[in-house]
Amino acid sequence: MKLLDGKTVLVTGGSTGIGRAAAIGAAQHGANVAINYVASDEKAHSCIAEIEALGRKAIAVKGDVALPETATEFVAKAVEAFGKVDVMVSNAGICPFHAFLDMPVETVDRTFRVNLHGAYYMVQAAANQMVKQGHGGAIVAVSSISALVGGEFQTHYTPTKAGVHSLMQSAAIALGKHGIRCNSVLPGTILTEINKDDLADEVKRHHMEERTPLGRLGMPEDLAGPIVFLASDMAAYVTGAALLVDGGMFVNLQ
Numbered sequence: 001m002k003l004l005d006g007k008t009v010l011v012t013g014g015s016t017g018i019g020r021a022a023a024i025g026a027a028q029h030g031a032n033v034a035i036n037y038v039a040s041d042e043k044a045h046s047c048i049a050e051i052e053a054l055g056r057k058a059i060a061v062k063g064d065v066a067l068p069e070t071a072t073e074f075v076a077k078a079v080e081a082f083g084k085v086d087v088m089v090s091n092a093g094i095c096p097f098h099a100f101l102d103m104p105v106e107t108v109d110r111t112f113r114v115n116l117h118g119a120y121y122m123v124q125a126a127a128n129q130m131v132k133q134g135h136g137g138a139i140v141a142v143s144s145i146s147a148l149v150g151g152e153f154q155t156h157y158t159p160t161k162a163g164v165h166s167l168m169q170s171a172a173i174a175l176g177k178h179g180i181r182c183n184s185v186l187p188g189t190i191l192t193e194i195n196k197d198d199l200a201d202e203v204k205r206h207h208m209e210e211r212t213p214l215g216r217l218g219m220p221e222d223l224a225g226p227i228v229f230l231a232s233d234m235a236a237y238v239t240g241a242a243l244l245v246d247g248g249m250f251v252n253l254q
């Protein structure tokens with residue numbers, strides 16, 4: 001069964017990792033897809049080619065989500081290409097691991113701007129377009145298990161993920177009257193570019209695997225199903241919710 005037939009799905013940070021898997025997952029479920037990315041031209045274009053090979057349409061729009069104009073441009077280009085916006089997956093993010101006491105102010109500022117301001121601008125731009133269209137929509141934000149737990153080298157990052165989770169709760173209230181649902185996914189540790197260096201530490205990686213009840217770290221494709229589900233009419237009565245996708249890591253404290 002195709003869950004997103006005829007829908008237009010926008011994904012920020014769609015060149016690699018979770019965003020790319022979500023974009024391809026949406027296309028496999030019948031959607032036309034617009035991806036945003038900031039640097040990886042080749043990977044963005046290969047994502048588009050993969051979607052087109054599935055028989056769906058796709059565009060890539062380059063831009064830094066930290067800038068508000070990137071959001072309005074992304075939505076405008078998607079409308080120009082596909083005529084409407086049904087789903088926004090706000091996913092783009094960075095996590096430059098660093099100790100707390102000597103954290104550079106630029107690193108804090110950039111992480112907040114990309115992860116939190118970027119999500120805010122994208123969600124707001126998509127919501128305005130959906131309200132204008134008048135037939136509702138779905139917004140899925142990629143928050144994190146880090147919205148709920150801390151990380152020694154992520155003091156600048158975990159507050160942004162708690163912020164994204166909170167943004168979805170407030171947006172669900174603000175947008176419910178327009179038929180727009182807002183939910184977040186909270187991935188655990190997923191093997192992507194963002195943590196390649198951090199998880200090159202075999203001891204750390206083994207420890208993370210061991211504390212995951214399902215016995216492995218996540219792959220980007222593990223997020224595609226939950227994101228497609230929340231974006232689809234299967235989740236028609238789900239809004240303001242947060243779905244942990246972590247192989248059980250969060251509940252395994254003792």
Ligand SMILES: NC(=O)C1=CN([C@@H]2O[C@H](COP(=O)(O)OP(=O)(O)OC[C@H]3O[C@@H](n4cnc5c(N)ncnc54)[C@H](OP(=O)(O)O)[C@@H]3O)[C@@H](O)[C@H]2O)C=CC1
Nearest residue numbers: 013015017018038039040064065092093144189190192194
């Ligand atoms: N991997 C994990 O363990 C977890 C990840 N997450 C979240 O998942 C999301 C995706 O990360 P993940 O797939 O792991 O990492 P990747 O590094 O593989 O993907 C990050 C994506 O975001 C894009 N991006 C980064 N900065 C910007 C920017 N300023 N403007 C536009 N696009 C940008 C990248 O584009 P480009 O390639 O062009 O740089 C890329 O497409 C992030 O929000 C992250 O916080 C949450 C929980 C766990």
Ligand SMILES: C[C@H](O)[C@@H]1OC(=O)[C@H](O)[C@@H]1O
Nearest residue numbers: 095144146188189194195
């Ligand atoms: C990038 C990290 O490995 C990853 O990001 C998150 O949000 C998770 O909590 C992991 O720490």
